[in-house]
Amino acid sequence: MNDWQRKSPLDWETYVNKLVKVVAVEKHEYEGWVLTVDPVSATIVLATFPEHEKGSLSFVMGHAVQKVEILREGDGDTKQRLACILAPQESHAYSPEELEERKNALKTWLETNHIPVGEQGELGRTLSVAGVLSIEPPYGPEQCSSANEIILARVQGLLQRFLQQQR
Numbered sequence: 001m002n003d004w005q006r007k008s009p010l011d012w013e014t015y016v017n018k019l020v021k022v023v024a025v026e027k028h029e030y031e032g033w034v035l036t037v038d039p040v041s042a043t044i045v046l047a048t049f050p051e052h053e054k055g056s057l058s059f060v061m062g063h064a065v066q067k068v069e070i071l072r073e074g075d076g077d078t079k080q081r082l083a084c085i086l087a088p089q090e091s092h093a094y095s096p097e098e099l100e101e102r103k104n105a106l107k108t109w110l111e112t113n114h115i116p117v118g119e120q121g122e123l124g125r126t127l128s129v130a131g132v133l134s135i136e137p138p139y140g141p142e143q144c145s146s147a148n149e150i151i152l153a154r155v156q157g158l159l160q161r162f163l164q165q166q167r
Contacts, residue, residue: 004065005042012037015044017074017082022046022060023067030060033074035082038062047085055085094138102139103127109162129155 015034022030022044032046035057042062049055074082094102103119107127110117120128127135133146133155140163141156 002063002065004068005062007042009037009039012039012042015068015070017079018070019072019074020044020046021069021071022065023069024060024064025066028064030058031071032058033078033082035085044068047082049081055081057085092138099125099137099139103137105166106135106139106159106162113158115158135159 016036017034019033020031024030030046032048035045035047037044042065044060044062044065046058046060047055048058103125107117107119110127110129116130118128120126120134125137127139129135130151132148133144133151135155136143136145139159141159144152144156144159146152146155
């Protein structure tokens with residue numbers, strides 16, 4: 001276990017929102033803004049914001065860290081950009097009527113395409129596809145869940161195409 005891994009989460013927290021240079025094994029160097037440090041593995045999550053490009057994340061595994069040097073404190077703008085990286089995108093709020101409309105349109109489309117679908121749950125809000133996949137409101141690909149990854153991927157693909165046709 002190296003010095004970095006021996007630090008406590010409170011120690012690691014002092015690096016968050018700061019520009020750092022990380023020296024890792026085999027003289028690899030990484031530079032970026034510390035988004036977070038995983039408290040179990042001591043892995044550092046670094047964010048970079050190249051000009052005119054999307055930001056990117058890098059992960060430096062805790063066991064590989066040899067030295068971490070703080071280069072600069074983050075200002076308010078930097079802290080805001082870092083906070084937005086993992087924040088969920090704005091989601092559309094649907095009224096109960098819109099949700100019911102979306103559910104019925106999807107159910108009809110699945111039935112038209114000979115895919116067995118039913119409603120389940122107390123209020124019938126969840127769609128059950130062939131008894132192996134469920135779709136929760138608001139009935140998008142992200143709301144699909146199944147233990148079978150192949151079926152999950154295929155139904156999510158179908159659902160994505162269905163939603164594109166609706167636009």
